[in-house]
Amino acid sequence: MARPIVISGPSGTGKSTLLKRLFAEFPSKYGFSVSNTTRSPRPGEENGVHYNFCSADEFESLIKENAFIEWARFSGNYYGTTIKAVDDVSRKLGKTCILDIDMQGVKSVKSTNLNARFLFLAPPSIEELEKRLVNRGTETEESIRKRLDAAKAELEYAETGAHDKVIVNDDLEKAYQELRAFVLEE
Numbered sequence: 339m340a341r342p343i344v345i346s347g348p349s350g351t352g353k354s355t356l357l358k359r360l361f362a363e364f365p366s367k368y369g370f371s372v373s374n375t376t377r378s379p380r381p382g383e384e385n386g387v388h389y390n391f392c393s394a395d396e397f398e399s400l401i402k403e404n405a406f407i408e409w410a411r412f413s414g415n416y417y418g419t420t421i422k423a424v425d426d427v428s429r430k431l432g433k434t435c436i437l438d439i440d441m442q443g444v445k446s447v448k449s450t451n452l453n454a455r456f457l458f459l460a461p462p463s464i465e466e467l468e469k470r471l472v473n474r475g476t477e478t479e480e481s482i483r484k485r486l487d488a489a490k491a492e493l494e495y496a497e498t499g500a501h502d503k504v505i506v507n508d509d510l511e512k513a514y515q516e517l518r519a520f521v522l523e524e
């Protein structure tokens with residue numbers, strides 16, 4: 339069975355950019371897990387495809403059962419990734435599940451029996467990371483400051499050797515080739 343791959347790294351390092359390219363190159367080999375949410379489906383959203391839609395009671399029971407790798411509450415709704423959803427990607431779809439999560443999520447996956455492989459994507463420097471977040475144009479000043487604080491904690495955690503591989507995303511092409519080699523290793 340394909341081992342899940344966990345990719346983490348500071349916000350703005352380039353995880354989505356690199357994963358988008360990986361999914362485009364290998365459309366049937368890799369998949370994302372389906373998250374649970376208590377928000378209502380939007381038109382066109384299918385249960386089990388876009389999200390696993392559930393009630394707040396169901397979600398809270400899952401929290402109590404430690405079913406989640408990570409969960410959060412945004413504007414009154416719960417969102418989370420269950421261990422089962424990750425397992426389903428390999429068991430039901432026969433794909434390698436890729437998780438893009440933060441440090442807390444990494445620690446949580448480590449405490450499960452998912453037997454994942456861990457990849458850390460690092461920015462060339464904090465200054466360059468700040469530039470990328472500013473240029474992306476998606477964050478307020480306050481949000482950028484929070485992300486840079488979190489980045490420092492992520493980088494310290496990576497220094498403890500918690501990951502199987504660390505890639506510095508300086509030159510995008512070089513970083514992609516390294517990521518590609520890591521994910522294809524299995």
Ligand SMILES: Nc1ncnc2c1ncn2[C@@H]1O[C@H](COP(=O)(O)OP(=O)(O)OP(=O)(O)O)[C@@H](O)[C@H]1O
Nearest residue numbers: 348349350351352353354355470474507508509510
């Ligand atoms: N090697 C690179 N050199 C320069 N810019 C890059 C590089 N890789 C990505 N970027 C740019 O940096 C910005 C952040 O990238 P991206 O959104 O992929 O980060 P992310 O790690 O997925 O962030 P988040 O965790 O917030 O989703 C984007 O504008 C992207 O185009």
